[in-house]
Amino acid sequence: MPNKRSSKKDRVRVAIPLEADEGLDSVISLHFGMCPYFLIADVENNKIINWQTKKNPGAELDRRMGLEAASFLVDESVDVVIAVTLGEGPFWLLSGKSIKAYRVLDGKAKKIAWYVENYNKLDEIKEV
Secondary structure (H helix, E strand, O other), X not given: OOOHHHHHHOEEEEEEEEOOOOHHHOOEOOOOOOOOXXXXXXXXOOXXXXXXXXXXXXXXXXXXXXXXXXXXXXXOOOOEEEEOOOOHXXXXXXXXXXXXXXXXXXXXOOOHHHHHHOHHHOEEOOOO
């Protein structure tokens, strides 16, 4: 009987904060917790096989937006987060759930598909 965890390694769920609900043509949000949307993509063999945009529930809050956004991504079974920056709370919440975070430097570039398919070529965020 195959191990569920090992089969999951072949498919990675990646999230990236967006400025608008424009899918793969979106601009990356510079603010993780305040972004209005996340693109959540399933990646297999470095190719996007499925993606969707979802509203960020943290964007509606006055405080602790980043923690709410991080909790939402945990509930969405995300394995990887790509962001320009992460606050301390979201960083520790995600890393505590073994979710890796990678930094993208050019938030205005419309390279969403490339970033998602090549997340492991980005610098990993290991501290805040």
